[in-house]
Amino acid sequence: MPCGGRLHCLLALCCCACSAARRALRPREAAALRAAAGRGGDGERAQVAAEINSRPGVLWRAGVSPRFSGLPLGASEALCGAVRTPRGGALQRAPSRRAPRAGAAPAPERFDAAEAWPQCARVIGNVRDQSGCGCCFAFAVAGTAADRLCIATEGSVAVQLSEEELCFCTTARSHGCDGGSMAEAWGFVRDRGLSTGGPYARNSSSGHRSGYCKAYSLPPCYHHADAARRTDGSLASCPEKHAASPSCPVRCDPEAQAPYDDFENARYRFRGHVMFFIGFGGEVDEIAQQMMAHGPVQTSLKVHSAFEMYISGIYHRLEEETFLGWHAVKMVGWGTENGTKYWRVQNSWNSHWGEDGYFRILKGVNECEIESDVIATHGDAVWSGPGASEDAQLRSRQKSRAITRGR
Ligand SMILES: *[C@@H]1O[C@H](CO)[C@@H](O)[C@H](O)[C@H]1NC(C)=O
Ligand SMILES: *[C@@H]1O[C@H](CO)[C@@H](O)[C@H](O)[C@H]1NC(C)=O
Numbered sequence: 001m002p003c004g005g006r007l008h009c010l011l012a013l014c015c016c017a018c019s020a021a022r023r024a025l026r027p028r029e030a031a032a033l034r035a036a037a038g039r040g041g042d043g044e045r046a047q048v049a050a051e052i053n054s055r056p057g058v059l060w061r062a063g064v065s066p067r068f069s070g071l072p073l074g075a076s077e078a079l080c081g082a083v084r085t086p087r088g089g090a091l092q093r094a095p096s097r098r099a100p101r102a103g104a105a106p107a108p109e110r111f112d113a114a115e116a117w118p119q120c121a122r123v124i125g126n127v128r129d130q131s132g133c134g135c136c137f138a139f140a141v142a143g144t145a146a147d148r149l150c151i152a153t154e155g156s157v158a159v160q161l162s163e164e165e166l167c168f169c170t171t172a173r174s175h176g177c178d179g180g181s182m183a184e185a186w187g188f189v190r191d192r193g194l195s196t197g198g199p200y201a202r203n204s205s206s207g208h209r210s211g212y213c214k215a216y217s218l219p220p221c222y223h224h225a226d227a228a229r230r231t232d233g234s235l236a237s238c239p240e241k242h243a244a245s246p247s248c249p250v251r252c253d254p255e256a257q258a259p260y261d262d263f264e265n266a267r268y269r270f271r272g273h274v275m276f277f278i279g280f281g282g283e284v285d286e287i288a289q290q291m292m293a294h295g296p297v298q299t300s301l302k303v304h305s306a307f308e309m310y311i312s313g314i315y316h317r318l319e320e321e322t323f324l325g326w327h328a329v330k331m332v333g334w335g336t337e338n339g340t341k342y343w344r345v346q347n348s349w350n351s352h353w354g355e356d357g358y359f360r361i362l363k364g365v366n367e368c369e370i371e372s373d374v375i376a377t378h379g380d381a382v383w384s385g386p387g388a389s390e391d392a393q394l395r396s397r398q399k400s401r402a403i404t405r406g407r
């Protein structure tokens with residue numbers, strides 16, 4: 001076989017020298033092949049998508065997502081900036097790896113955090129856009145933290161937290177747009193607290209309406225070179241990757257309003273541990289149990305070359321895809337379709353990507369390692385910051401314990 005078809009050539013980025021064994025590409029080689037793959041533009045992407053969609057046994061549909069239209073296949077590599085969590089260190093292993101109690105109800109077939117906590121549905125369902133920046137770690141952590149803050153306070157603190165500050169102010173293992181450590185980002189929220197934030201605000205009708213402190217400074221983008229093809233004229237084009245990270249903010253934007261306009265003091269932090277959970281191989285579905293008791297969790301997955309073409313369905317890796325990088329995301333629920341179990345996960349590539357900004361992925365088989373590095377606050381975490389009442393948190397913890405005990 002000269003070459004396993006166009007799909008093999010483009011996805012594996014190993015054109016026509018395809019042998020049975022896959023090998024890692026050298027960076028220069030990969031770049032050259034990506035450039036070649038990109039020359040055909042969206043036409044080439046559409047052919048690859050058609051090839052994936054015609055295959056038997058594939059549970060997801062591929063297509064030319066507006067988010068990556070016009071860019072060479074593999075463009076999502078620049079967005080995959082998650083540094084995995086070192087074992088030991090600052091993170092606590094979840095203590096719940098025990099057999100379920102006799103008579104405990106199994107986890108339901110389907111769960112959706114936004115339905116379980118309707119008072120926090122707007123916070124949980126807020127699909128954001130990391131722009132052309134490897135800031136996924138900051139988006140996943142700030143998003144999960146805001147959800148858990150809202151749930152822990154029974155909806156009385158329903159705010160967005162600042163991805164801008166989290167991305168560009170954590171330093172030891174984090175380098176802004178070049179990616180960063182999720183564990184370090186969680187530690188930052190716990191120890192220094194995080195200001196409120198929001199989406200890119202310049203020229204945006206929704207920008208700063210909230211009065212939050214520090215908006216994200218990089219624009220959302222369709223990556224369309226051609227302005228006429230934009231579906232939302234208010235958004236600017238943006239480069240494939242931002243050359244330099246913005247600097248760490250030291251004050252709120254001028255549009256910020258009380259009580260959020262005080263950069264030093266209007267911050268949300270928590271007392272308590274940051275936990276990691278392993279979602280497979282144990283007797284309990286720890287991830288499901290965590291989510292039902294306390295809300296969404298942050299995780300990361302190995303992103304491969306065709307993932308950016310995901311349009312709908314239940315994603316699983318195709319054999320010839322190449323690894324691009326680790327990507328941090330927020331897991332919000334699970335379900336079953338045609339007998340196949342999946343996780344539902346929120347991405348930060350805007351709501352024009354995937355299933356309105358979300359994707360589903362096989363559950364229970366650690367697909368792309370999505371079940372091996374799940375991180376969240378300990379259920380007993382106590383939040384502080386404007387409006388974070390301790391009474392509400394006490395009530396909410398009692399409810400959570402009842403859920404955990406019942407299982
Ligand atoms: C489930 O079955 C329906 C009807 O055949 C189909 O449209 C859908 O794509 C299937 N979903 C998956 C994940 O295979
Ligand atoms: C955004 O605002 C700036 C300054 O007000 C203006 O110069 C620019 O044209 C605006 N861009 C868009 C896309 O509206």
